[in-house]
Amino acid sequence: MPMIKLDEAIALAEGRHEDPFAVLGWQKAGKGGRIAALVPGADKLWAIAVDGKATELPHLTHGLFVGPWKGGKYRLRAKNALATWDFDDPYSFGPVLGAIDEYLIGEGTHRHLWQVLGAHVITHEGLRGVHFAVWAPAARRVSVVGNFNTWDGRRHQMRRRGSTGVWEIFIPGLMAGEVYKYEILGADGQILPLKADPVGFGAEHPPQTASLVRELGLHIWGDGAWIAGRESANNIHAPVSIYEVHLGSWRRVWEEGGRALSYHELATQLVDYVVEMGFTHIELLPITEHPFDGSWGYQPVGLYAPTIRHGRPEEFAAFVDAAHQRGIGVILDWVPGHFPTDDHGLRRFDGTALYEHMDPKEGFHQDWNTLIYNYGRREVKNYLLANALFWLEEYHLDGLRVDAVASMLYRDYSRRDGEWVPNQFGGRENLEAIEFLKAMNAQAYGGAPGIMTVAEESTAFPAVTQPVHTGGLGFGFKWNMGWMNDSLRYFSRDPIHRRWHHNELTFASSYTYSENFILPISHDEVVHGKGSMLGKMPGDGLSKFANLRAFYAFQWAHPGKKLLFMGQEFAQGREWAHAGALDWHLLDEPLHRGIQAMIRDLNKLYREMPALHWGDCDPAGFDWIEPDDTEASVYVFERRAPGAAPVVVAANLTPVDRTYRIGLPQGGTWCEIFNSDSGYYGGANWGNLGAIEAEEIATARRGLSAEVYLPPLAVVMFTPA
Incomplete structure (x- = not known):
């Protein structure tokens, strides 16, 4: 019978053969057939028929055994000086892919x-x-x-x-x-x-x-009711208050060497805490597998693998399920913008620039020392689009927050002249990335109804949250980086100077409804030397807490969905560090406990008062009453919703208490439903004794008004009794 040529046998043994399946396994030869098997380390090899009959296969060379076999199923038995072992021949099986x-x-x-x-x-x-x-x-x-x-x-x-x-x-x-x-x-x-x-x-x-090797689909889901109704929790009129979490440093088990919590532990401890605090969603810093802890997950290698740091895939699924069964949505920070250069990852995966661009002017991020996906290559685009759907379908996630969108949209992002390649029309827009993002959003919303997608986009790129069919990128929401920068800049100033920067809090109203915005106080604001939210506030200890309470109250009252990074809800004093854990011991101190209580109450108020959330992305839900009192640094505005009681918000952002007349949209008694100076929150407990009365005195473009007491560095809210 024909044998294998020596040079072909050597090529197989050296791993240089172009088509090993054409040689190995059973192959027709002459009137019968033969078996060829490459078993390095074996001294002898037999083919074992179904009836147990053994046929020895002669050793040709370099661990390659070849012998006659008429046909039919077989197993192989190998032997050397140390052991004998049986196995099924992988080369006896046909293809799987259709x-x-x-x-x-x-x-x-x-x-x-x-x-x-x-x-x-x-x-x-x-x-x-x-x-x-x-x-x-x-x-x-x-x-x-x-x-x-x-x-x-x-x-x-x-x-x-x-x-x-x-x-x-x-x-x-x-x-x-x-x-x-x-x-x-x-x-x-x-x-x-x-x-x-x-x-x-x-x-x-x-x-x-x-x-x-991990099996998918091992978890038996119990969140059918949540999935069926989650659109009502994720749309632009819903109360969306997001707790952003880095799972590795939220809490640690110090009794066991300071290890991070497992998905199983997080399914109770974290979910219980989020429910108690009144947040509606958890946003996870990337849990896609990543080699370097210090990247916080933003340099992923395993886009299809939940990190083993907290457990197996089915345990991550159980965590998501637990959140859903408590009425909490789960959003994943998703990173299609870049990937690390680790040798075991995607870099030059098959020896060529496969996932990335060959030209570093297109394929290398100078800021992060990472590589950029080639969005114009159809297989790479498919890889990323499928990955978005993977998390939504396999793990029932309720949304994807896409990181670093601005870096994807512009070819000259963080590059000087001569360091970037223009698009086919000579412009700076990355047309392939734009088309990818549109396709991702269309596929995500079409494939997983009721979810949300969120863009972290720091420029004024138009129509980020407009539908794809009308020319937009198709995101559901966008982080409002302008509001975040302006408001943090304002609140970090000594109150004596705020009169000169009054517009830093009013300017956002000129574009608030240009997109569907989320107001983010994220991890980015408490790292890299930026300190903590408490540390950004001016003044001494008590003033810092008063300013921070006013800031959070202003954020919750302002149009836009809410996002707060973990630890800031109880005024962690130091900058976040991924290798540690939050300073939970601070809750032993009344001022920190007061901030936490206020966030809990703000979330409750935000959820229960339609006026405070219905118009987050709809201009019909907001109107200024007093936007221009620069001397007093007072701001007054109205939030409203169809068929619901309005809420009037007044902020006094100086350390001077004021008796102040504010315009009201209707008469009668107005209850004071929130006061950031409440003693429960660590304030001085100055306020309006629970209510004010509207009078027929015109002021601030309103025919009705009331005289109210505005505590120093405080925000108060009123609604009709």
């Missing part, structure tokens, strides 16, 4: 890409095992390696799937929990550093970098 999958992958339109790429525990041709598939079009050879094959790239060389650039192999007998990477022979004949799976569903604990 023609439709190949077509969609090649076209770059496979919406559920994660269902065909990555590592999946399946039953194939009657046997249980793991199917591996990876995209590496420029590779000459791809092997999957792990403990199961002693990290030997010769043993499981994969099958190339036509022109798609996808490689696959089914390895019978493997189970979930296996550690693996890909060994790739580049087009230049050089073996690359071992690569983690771009579509891996799990990973080792850092600093180890291998992927782990």
Whole structure:
């Protein structure tokens, strides 16, 4: 019978053969057939028929055994001086990917890409095992390696799937929990550093970098009622108050070496706390797998893997489910804007600039020392679009907050002249990234009804939150960075100077309804030497707390959804550090406990009073009553909603108490429903004894008004009795 040529056998043994599936396994030869198996380290090899009959396969060379076999199923038995072992031959199995999958992958339109790429525990041709598939079009050879094959790239060389650039192999007998990477022979004949799976569903604990075979769908969900009704919690008229959290440093278990909480512990401790505090959503700093703790997750390598730092994928799913069953939405910070240069990651994945641009003027972030996805390449765009849908579908997330959108929109972002490449029309806009973001939003809203997408976009790029079909980017909400910068600048000033900067709090009203805004006090405001929110406030200890209470009250009263980073709800005094935990001991002190109580009450008021949330993104819900009193640094405005009681808000942002006449939209008794100077919050407890009376005295463009007492550095709110 025909044998394998020596040079072909050596190419197989050295991992240089272009098509190992054309040689290995059972192949028709002459009137019968033969089996070829590459088993480095074996001295003898037998093919075992279904009836148990063993046929020894002669050793040809370099661990390659070849012998006659008429056909039919078989197993292999190998023996050396140390052991004898039986196994099923991966090269006896046909392909797993179908023609439709190949077509969609090649076209770059496979919406559920994660269902065909990555590592999946399946039953194939009657046997249980793991199917591996990876995209590496420029590779000459791809092997999957792990403990199961002693990290030997010769043993499981994969099958190339036509022109798609996808490689696959089914390895019978493997189970979930296996550690693996890909060994790739580049087009230049050089073996690359071992690569983690771009579509891996799990990973080792850092600093180890291998992927782990993980099964999806193990968690049995109980959040059907939440999913069915979540649109009512995520739309522009709903009360949306977001608690932004870095899971690793929210709380630690000091009795066990200071470890971070598990997803299981977070499902009770964090969710209970968020419910108690009255927030409506949790926003997670990226929990996609990342090698470096100091990146806070913003330099991810495993876009399809929830970090193992807190547990397994099914445990993360259980955390999300627990939040949903308590009425809390979960938003993920998602990072399609850049990825790290780690050798085990996406950088030059198959020896070429595959996921990134080849030209560093397009493909390298100077600010973050990271790489930029090539949004114009259809397979890369598909990889990212599918990833967005993956988190929404597999883990039932309620939203994606897209990080660093401005860096994606502009080719000259943070670059000087000569350091960037114009688009095809000579402009600075990244047209491919713009189209990607539009496609992401259209696919996300179409594929997971009721969710929200949020843009962290720091420029005035137009129509960020307008629908795609009307020319917008299609986001549901946008962070209002202008409001954040102006208001922080204002409140950081000594009150004696605020009269000269009055417009820093009124200017936002000129653009408040140009987008659907979220007012963010995020992690970005309490890192890199920026201190804490309490530290930004002027004055001595008591004044700092009074100013901070006024700031938060103004934020909750101002149009726009709310976001607050963890620790700021009880006025943490020091800057956030990812390697530690929040200073929970501060709650032993009345002033810190008072801030926490005020945030809890503000959230309750915000949820229960339609006037305070219905018009966050609708100009019908807001009107100035007194925007121009620069001398007194007083601001008065009205919040309203159809068919609901209005709320009038008055802010006195100097340390001088005032008796002040404010205009009112209707007569009768008005109850004081909030006062940031309340003694419950650590204030001096000065106020209006619970109510004021409207009088027919015209003031501030209103025919009715009332004389009110405005405590120093305080915000008060009134609504009709």
